[in-house]
Amino acid sequence: MDSYAYRHRHLLGIEGLTPEDITYVLDLAETYVDMNREAEKKKTTLRGRTLINCFFENSTRTRTSFEVAGKRLGADVINMAVAVSSMKKGETLIDTAMTLNAMHPDVLVVRHPESGAVQLLSEKVDCAVINAGDGSHEHPTQALLDALTIRRRKGKLGGLTVAICGDVMHSRVARSNIWLLNAMGTRVRVVAPRTLLPAEIEHLGVEVFHDMAEGLADVDIVMMLRLQNERMHGSFVPSTREYFHFFGLDEDKLKFAKPDALIMHPGPMNRGVEIGSTVADDIDRSLIRQQVEMGVAVRMACLELLARDLGNGPPIK
C-alpha cells in the first residue's frame, strides 16, 4: 500500500482502473467509515483546498454526499446548480469550464446529463475532476461505494455473483458496476426486459437474463436499478404494475436468490415499481442505507487521493 500511486489526474470512470486502484480506494475508505462514526469527524487533509460541486442535473443525495465528504476533510465546498443558471442563459459547457477554472478550484465534482460531458470538461480545466455521473455512461463513486458495501458485508468481492436488475439501458450505475465487479472477479448478471437492455451488453462481460427467476438463481447480491418515471408508461415498459409483476423485487422473487442474498439500490427508490417495501426495508437483507453511509467514506477517499499531490496548476494567462 505504501508504494501505491494513483496514476490518474481525474476520476472519470471505473473503466481503466486496475484492481489495485480499486482496492486502494476501498481500503482508504474503510478508514473513513470508522472516522465518520466518531463524534469528531473533521480532518485537515484538504484544508485550503476548494471543491466545487458542479451539477448540471438535479441531485440531492450525491451532491450532499460529496459536500459532506469535502467538508469533513477540511475543504471549502461550493455548490453550483448549473442546470438553473448558466445553461439556461445559453453558456456552453466549455465556457462554464473555463469560468470555473479561473477560480482555481482544486477539485471539480461534475454531474451532467450527457454521456462524455464530464470528460470533455476535464480536458479544459487544470484541477482534478470527479465524475458524479455523466448521462448513461459512468458513475464511478457509486460503483466504489457499492463495492465497499458488499465487501464489508461479504468479506470479499471475488467469487460472488451479482445480479443487476432493471433499466440497464439508461443506467450509468450499471455500467460502472459492471466494470468494477468484473475487474474484481465478481460474476455479473443483468436481468431486464429486452427494451431496457442496450445492444451487445454481453460483450461487457455479463450474463443476460430476461426472467427474474432465472436471473436471480443462486446470486449473492441483488442490485435493483431505478426506473425513471418517463419510461414507465408505455415507451419502454407498459405500466408500473406489469413492471413490478415481472421485474420488481419482492419476497417471492427474492426466494430465487441465495438464502443469504443481500439487496442493494442506488436510490432514490420507486417503491412498488422496481422494489417492494417489505424487501427494501428488511434490515437483515437490505443494504440500501449502508450504501448511503459508504458513499461519504468512498468520496472522502477519492477526494483525498486526487488532491493529495495536487498543486493549483499554472496561472491563467
Added chain:
Amino acid sequence: MSGLRRLFRGARLIDPDSGRDMVGDVIVVDDRIAAIGANISADDLGPDVEVVDLAGLCLAPGLVDMRVQLREPGAEHIESVESGSRAAAAGGVTTIVALPNTDPPVDDVSVVEFLARRAREVRLAKVHTYAAATKGMHGKELTEIGLLAANGVVGFTDGVKAIADALVMRRVLAYARTFNQLVIQHPEEPSLGSAGEVTEGEIATRLGLAGVTPAAEVIMIERDLRLVAITGARYHVAHVSTAASIDAIRQAKAAGLPVTCDTAPPYFALNETAIGDYRTFAKLSPPLRSESDRQAVVAGLADGSIDAIASDHSPWDQDSKRLPFSSASCGIVGLETLLPLSLELCHNRHMNLIDVLRRLTVTPARILGLAVGTLAAGAPADFVVFDPKAKYRVETDRFRSKSKNAPFDGRPVQGRVELTVVDGRTIFERAAA
C-alpha cells in the same frame, strides 16, 4: 359427460399434421379423439356408442382461423361472439382468434377476461384473442404484453392498423420477445395512403379513386424484417397480397428469421376487377390487387411461402357499406366461405387437398402455439366433416353472421360443410335438404 363415446365411421380422414389421408374411423371419448384408423369395430366399444356414418365425406381437423373480427364488445349489432361463433361453426371453423379492434379495444386484461367469459357462455367454436400491441391501438405506448400473455392472449397486433412508428415497432418486438410472444402486423405503410381504398393503377384511375401503391405493403414488411433481425421476435404478417411482399418473406425465411404470414381468400379468389362499378363489398384492406399479384398469392400458397389461410372475417352492416366507395368501410365476412373458397385452390389444381387443409389447420395452430389442428389420438376432438363433391352457390343472405358483406353472393363453389365438432360436441350439423 363422462363416458360419452361416438364413432365417426367411414370418412376420408385427412390429417395434414400426420400426413394421413385414408378412409377410416375416428372414435371420440368425451372431448378427445381416443383412436383413429382403419376399420375400428364398434363392437369393441360396448353398447352405448353413437355411430355416425360418414361414407363419401371428408373428415379433417377443424379449421383454425387466425384473423376474425367479432365486434364485441362495442358493436354487437354488427357481430357478436355468439353470431360470429355460429358463423364459424357453419364454416367448419373450430378455433377463431379475434382481433383487438373492439370498443373498448382488447388492450387490458379485463377485456380479455370478458371475451373468455362470453366464449364460455356461447360454447361453440373456441375463441381466442389477440391483444393490442399499443394502448388504444394508437401506435405509441406498449400494452401490458406480459400480463396479457399470462391471461391467455395468443399474440399482439394493432388489428387493422399498422404499427407505423419504427421505434415503437422495435420496442413492441423487443418487449414481446421478452415474453416469447407473437407480433402480427397489418402491412401497410400509412403515410403512402391508408384505409386500403384501391390499388393504384388503371382501374383506380378510370374510377377516379385515390389509389395506393401496392409497394406500401412490402415497404412496411421490409422495414419490419430489419427490426425482426435486430430483436429476434416472432413476427407474423397478416393478409399478404402482393408478389413483392411474398418475395420479401420468402427471402427472410431462407435467412432463418422467425417470420410467418397468412393470406385471405379474397386475395387468391379475386382481383381488383371485382370492384367493377364501385362495389363496396369488394373494398377491403389491403385492397384487391392486380391479376399478377393474385397469381403470386396462389404460387406463394402452393410453395409454402404463405403459411396459413385466414378468413379475415370483417363484418359490416349495410350502413357501413352502402356509401360512396371512399366512405365505405373495408372488409368482407369470410367465416362461412373460408373452406369452399380455399378448396378452389385444389379444384384448380394449384394445390393438393391435404396441403390446402394444412394452411387452414395445423400450420396456423402451430404459429399461435395452440394444441389444436390435428387428428392425433389424444388431441381435442375438433374436426370438420365436409362433402368434397357438393356443388352449390354461395348465398350470403343465409349466412349465420349478422353481417352479409361479401362479394361472393351467387359464386358457384364445390365442397360443403356437413358437420362441425368441437371438444366432441356437435356445434353444427347441416339440416337435411
